Amino acid sequence: MKKAVIVGASSGIGNALVKIFVENDYKVGITGRRKTELETFKESNPKQISISAFDCTTENNTQKLTELVTKIGGLDLLVLSAGTGDLNKKLEFEKENATNQLNVIAFTEIVDWAFNYFEKQGKGHLVAISSIAGLRGSRMAPAYNASKAYQINYLEGLRQKAMSSKKQIYITDIRPGFVDTDMAKGDGQFWVATKVKAAKQIYGLIKRKKSVGYVTKRWQLISLLLKIVPNRIYKRM
Ligand SMILES: NC(=O)c1ccc[n+]([C@@H]2O[C@H](COP(=O)([O-])OP(=O)(O)OC[C@H]3O[C@@H](n4cnc5c(N)ncnc54)[C@H](OP(=O)(O)O)[C@@H]3O)[C@@H](O)[C@H]2O)c1
DSSP states (O other): OEEEEEESOSSHHHHHHHHHHHHTTEEEEEEESOHHHHHHHHHHOTTTEEEEEOOTTTSOHHHHHHHHHHHHTOOSEEEEOOOOOOOOTTOOHHHHHHHHIIIIIIHHHHHHHHHHHHHHHTEEEEEEEOOGGGGSOOSSSHHHHHHHHHHHHHHHHHHHHHHHHTSEEEEEEEEEOOBSSTTOOSSOOOSOBOHHHHHHHHHHHHHTTOSEEEESTTHHHHHHHHHHSOHHHHTTO
8 A cells, every 4th residue: 555645634635635545545644733624534534544733833844744654654655735825915024924934944844854755765756736826926925926936946956856866756846726725815716626626636647747737737828828928017917
């Protein structure tokens, strides 16, 4: 049985992914701060699901992950889905800082831990859910977009590192558009996918060991548009 850890699986995309991994015969370790949600989920399949409730911004992530991996008996795949972000019209530092603490600081600690684990083991697959938001800046949520740009760039660095290590380490960067979870904030949302549809597409991208994937697929069109909009126009948007 393959072993996977999903960080940020008490709700949203991570939660929808757990069901797919269980159906595909994985042993899954799941995390989140909300213990009750995790416990309820474990009850649905105690043989295949193990839980660990902790806050990635305050706890020792490497210790918690090491304990969880011991519980499930190894690690082939780690999916980092925990993320946060707020609309921040007034540019309050507390909101920006909370986003950076999880999406930048904890992100770095967790992906570094996973990479080093896989390097030592000689193989493994690291998947992180970044966002299409990481492709350009945003006046509505500056830290969110900037933190997602950091993630995209960091994952690219790890992909290079994996290649030069000559080990079987794969790095997948999932860039969703809008998905119907608590994270989808703000007006003017379009092409909003259900989390089940998003998770199915993400699982397909993981199986194919894709480097980068847009979810749903048509968000690749928006990504191309975002990349070509000239600065003189983008700054007025
Ligand atoms: N939904 C979208 O439209 C969208 C679009 C692009 C990218 N994304 C990205 O997709 C990822 C998953 O988000 P989602 O849409 O599934 O939202 P979600 O339902 O809010 O899920 C976020 C998950 O992260 C966990 N989490 C949040 N803060 C945490 C912390 N400090 N420590 C530990 N766990 C924490 C939450 O669990 P607890 O609350 O129990 O801790 C939850 O399980 C995020 O990285 C987000 O940026 C989402």
